[in-house]
Amino acid sequence: MSREPQDTRSGVASPGSGDPHLRRAAQGHPFRLADAVATLRGRGLRLTPLKRAVLETFESGDCALTAEEIGVRVGVGMDLSPLYRCLASLEDAGILTHFYGGDGSRRYDPADEFGVHHHHLVCLNCSGVTRVEGCALSHEIAAEADALGYVVSDHEVVLKGLCPDCRDDKPQTPRA
Numbered sequence: 001m002s003r004e005p006q007d008t009r010s011g012v013a014s015p016g017s018g019d020p021h022l023r024r025a026a027q028g029h030p031f032r033l034a035d036a037v038a039t040l041r042g043r044g045l046r047l048t049p050l051k052r053a054v055l056e057t058f059e060s061g062d063c064a065l066t067a068e069e070i071g072v073r074v075g076v077g078m079d080l081s082p083l084y085r086c087l088a089s090l091e092d093a094g095i096l097t098h099f100y101g102g103d104g105s106r107r108y109d110p111a112d113e114f115g116v117h118h119h120h121l122v123c124l125n126c127s128g129v130t131r132v133e134g135c136a137l138s139h140e141i142a143a144e145a146d147a148l149g150y151v152v153s154d155h156e157v158v159l160k161g162l163c164p165d166c167r168d169d170k171p172q173t174p175r176a
């Protein structure tokens with residue numbers, strides 16, 4: 001398979017990107033529906049059936065989902081506009097956040113306060129997403145920022161490259 005460098009900002013789907021697969025590098029995701037509902041109530045926002053269904057999807061442990069993938073899970077029809085409004089509302093409320101995958105697709109994730117802080121590896125060839133647990137960046141970044149007079153409250157990092165299946169020099173037997 002050829003390995004053309006791809007411009008991730010173009011939003012052009014990579015060849016053969018079917019349903020991107022989420023690989024889980026470690027254990028679960030304590031996103032709790034009850035926490036999200038309490039936040040919505042506290043902000044005077046309604047818990048619509050669609051919002052509940054979306055939140056239940058994340059409570060089930062999924063993350064890094066596109067709107068289309070969420071739509072399939074919650075069973076909305078062809079018209080995704082209510083779902084887009086719902087996702088925007090949940091982002092405004094600070095419950096969900098997003099990042100961009102290897103194919104430029106917008107992927108939704110629980111915000112740090114509602115899940116465990118983690119990062120993602122995205123494959124620029126097949127658009128696969130791997131969740132990475134743990135983070136060693138906070139201290140180093142805080143030290144740099146401190147030197148510049150900032151107090152850092154948050155960071156977003158997406159690691160981009162080629163997954164084990166897509167790299168030409170396949171690694172020798174990764175730990176099973």
Ligand SMILES: [Zn+2]
Nearest residue numbers: 063064109131
């Ligand atoms: Zn995630």
Ligand SMILES: [Zn+2]
Nearest residue numbers: 123126163166
């Ligand atoms: Zn790949």
Ligand SMILES: [Zn+2]
Nearest residue numbers: 118135137138
């Ligand atoms: Zn981090």
